Amino acid sequence: MKILVCIKQVPDMESRFRPNASGTWFEESDLAFRMNEYDEYAVEQAVQLKEQLAGEPEVTVLSIGPDRVNEALKKALAMGCDRGVHIQDPAPQDKDPWQIASIIAQFAQGEGFDLVFTGMQSQDRGSAQVGVLVAELLGYACATTLVGFSFSDGLVTARRELEGGIKGVVKLGLPAVVTCQLGLNTPRYPTLPNIMKAKKKDVLTIPVADLLHEEAVAATARFYPPEKKGGGIVLEGDVGNLVEQLYGILKEKTTVLR
Amino acid sequence: MFLDLTEEQKLIQDTAQEFARAELEPVAAQLDQGDDRGPMLANLKKLAELGFMGLNVKDAYGGSEAGVVAFSVAMTEIARACASTAVTVSVNNMVCEVIQAVGSEEQKKAYIPKICSGEYAAGSFALTETGAGSDPAGMTTTAALDGDQWVLNGAKLFITSAPYAGVFVVWAVTDREAPKGKGISCFLVEAGTPGLIIGKEEGKMGQHASATNEVIFDKCRIPKGALMGKLNDGFRIAVAELGGGRIGIGSLGLGVGLAAMDYATRYATERSQFGQKISDFQAIQWKIADSYTELEAARLLLMNAAFRKEQGKPFAKEASMAKMYATEAANRACYHAVQMLGGYGYTQDYPVERYARDARITSIYEGTNEIQRVIVSREILKNFSS
Ligand SMILES: Cc1cc2nc3c(=O)[nH]c(=O)nc-3n(C[C@H](O)[C@H](O)[C@H](O)COP(=O)(O)OP(=O)(O)OC[C@H]3O[C@@H](n4cnc5c(N)ncnc54)[C@H](O)[C@@H]3O)c2cc1C
Numbered sequence: 001m002k003i004l005v006c007i008k009q010v011p012d013m014e015s016r017f018r019p020n021a022s023g024t025w026f027e028e029s030d031l032a033f034r035m036n037e038y039d040e041y042a043v044e045q046a047v048q049l050k051e052q053l054a055g056e057p058e059v060t061v062l063s064i065g066p067d068r069v070n071e072a073l074k075k076a077l078a079m080g081c082d083r084g085v086h087i088q089d090p091a092p093q094d095k096d097p098w099q100i101a102s103i104i105a106q107f108a109q110g111e112g113f114d115l116v117f118t119g120m121q122s123q124d125r126g127s128a129q130v131g132v133l134v135a136e137l138l139g140y141a142c143a144t145t146l147v148g149f150s151f152s153d154g155l156v157t158a159r160r161e162l163e164g165g166i167k168g169v170v171k172l173g174l175p176a177v178v179t180c181q182l183g184l185n186t187p188r189y190p191t192l193p194n195i196m197k198a199k200k201k202d203v204l205t206i207p208v209a210d211l212l213h214e215e216a217v218a219a220t221a222r223f224y225p226p227e228k229k230g231g232g233i234v235l236e237g238d239v240g241n242l243v244e245q246l247y248g249i250l251k252e253k254t255t256v257l258r
Numbered sequence: 259m260f261l262d263l264t265e266e267q268k269l270i271q272d273t274a275q276e277f278a279r280a281e282l283e284p285v286a287a288q289l290d291q292g293d294d295r296g297p298m299l300a301n302l303k304k305l306a307e308l309g310f311m312g313l314n315v316k317d318a319y320g321g322s323e324a325g326v327v328a329f330s331v332a333m334t335e336i337a338r339a340c341a342s343t344a345v346t347v348s349v350n351n352m353v354c355e356v357i358q359a360v361g362s363e364e365q366k367k368a369y370i371p372k373i374c375s376g377e378y379a380a381g382s383f384a385l386t387e388t389g390a391g392s393d394p395a396g397m398t399t400t401a402a403l404d405g406d407q408w409v410l411n412g413a414k415l416f417i418t419s420a421p422y423a424g425v426f427v428v429w430a431v432t433d434r435e436a437p438k439g440k441g442i443s444c445f446l447v448e449a450g451t452p453g454l455i456i457g458k459e460e461g462k463m464g465q466h467a468s469a470t471n472e473v474i475f476d477k478c479r480i481p482k483g484a485l486m487g488k489l490n491d492g493f494r495i496a497v498a499e500l501g502g503g504r505i506g507i508g509s510l511g512l513g514v515g516l517a518a519m520d521y522a523t524r525y526a527t528e529r530s531q532f533g534q535k536i537s538d539f540q541a542i543q544w545k546i547a548d549s550y551t552e553l554e555a556a557r558l559l560l561m562n563a564a565f566r567k568e569q570g571k572p573f574a575k576e577a578s579m580a581k582m583y584a585t586e587a588a589n590r591a592c593y594h595a596v597q598m599l600g601g602y603g604y605t606q607d608y609p610v611e612r613y614a615r616d617a618r619i620t621s622i623y624e625g626t627n628e629i630q631r632v633i634v635s636r637e638i639l640k641n642f643s644s
Pocket of ligand 1: 462
């Protein structure tokens, strides 16, 4: 079995974000980057499947971006992926999800991957499109927003998170793409010996121009912080009165009491 | 000149940081206040499984082969969350390294993997005695050969991790007639050996979850093969290994100082007095500027010492400079952090009170900062005297 995991490197979400000079993305220079959290679930699930199948599957991990994404690739390799693919792109943020998916599909075409894991979305752009577009471009079956995964007799059983807390279960034949939601599993910490040994695993580098043949279909017009909210509501009065006011607000403006 | 961490070092730093935030930070205050050390021992086991007990130890003995720079950044991240856990990890690494440096192949195989894997929660480094602190060569614990056994008699004081250590590296006088420091040898003593008695635990100002105990040797018999390194070469071994340990303690201090300043700085941007954020007052801004500058200088000194050790260059002076400067910068940062929180900083509802107590010991153990200055000035004066 051949498995592909697609990962993105994103800024630490506790950072302070400022628009960049062109006003279409955030300024990256002062930020610390790490693996997109959703992608950690994807890596973990792929590695768990490899372990379940006694190490038989070859797990390839792919990332598009500048040199810094090597750190995310190394982490995935230290977590148990077998080889890395770095698609070198100094400015992936200027490409839309369609282009990113087309680059991945172009690489995957002919590689014969049986199963592709991606995160449900990225923590920075949050489009949630790349996984499904890759599936469409490759003609693979697809299930999104996985909170449960199992594999037996050549079939994937995926538990999906639907709206309003409802879950759905689907079965997929291979080849397939699945996108992973928070809580699918508990990603392992890479052990230090494995971090050191990941140095020896192969990372193939491909210039993005070799794989990109699509025009963008969406463009980011403007990146800006949300308007500052007002000071909130300060309730006044005695305790009984405060409770009544709060109860009224909760009842009218929220779903807490419904 | 290249001042960046390698990809591997960054990943180790990230792993330490993530682990510290998720597992250590949530229990740190509870460990400080309570008597139950269980959560720390559980975390030590997990840290061992991740490879944090033998960062600069060979793969063949269960180590991570990650080097000294990685050790330093890992210690800092762990200490940001929990100084008690950090000191235990630091001492465990030092114990592994001393055995790796001077132990026989048999000794290395017998003990290092047990510390690295977490089978032993800890190892202890037993040098200090009541009468021999800054002056360890003045020790009086003795070891005498009786047939094919050594018999240890005496007592060690302030021994980190003693109640849960699996093995003790112990220094004892083997030649009373020899000139000072030339008649001391180093031994490996397993926990549970008859005559090895774990004495009273000290009640301390900080780092409460890390036990500090007296360790008594009462006709404690150990095999002849428990001698580590050459006979009467023990004092030199202790001096050499403490250099590496100082990088660990300096890095620990840095972590506590950074935690304190990060907390206090965030607080200053939220707390208002006189109708403005207190971070708008220049008095607060200067504390922030001074503290972060000193902590950054400390970091660079530590990186330099760690890098020199990793490169196999002499590093004793640099390690002493870094330990002394970093731990004092950390104490100043904690002092300012408490001040920046005002009365709240003095209460146990805010973590800076704990940071200030935890940081205090770092200028004392692993050689007081006065002794670090003795070492630094001696190294410098060597080049000036005729
Ligand atoms: C929490 C804790 C954990 C510890 N863990 C360990 C451990 O695991 N293993 C271990 O072996 N030890 C350990 N120690 C012992 C520690 O290393 C010693 O306390 C330290 O080296 C100082 O020795 P002392 O306490 O006897 O102080 P002293 O040596 O009595 O020093 C008292 C004061 O005199 C100063 N002084 C002494 N000599 C000189 C000099 N020549 N010039 C200038 N000033 C001088 C000192 O700097 C200090 O200010 C620990 C101590 C503590 C408190």
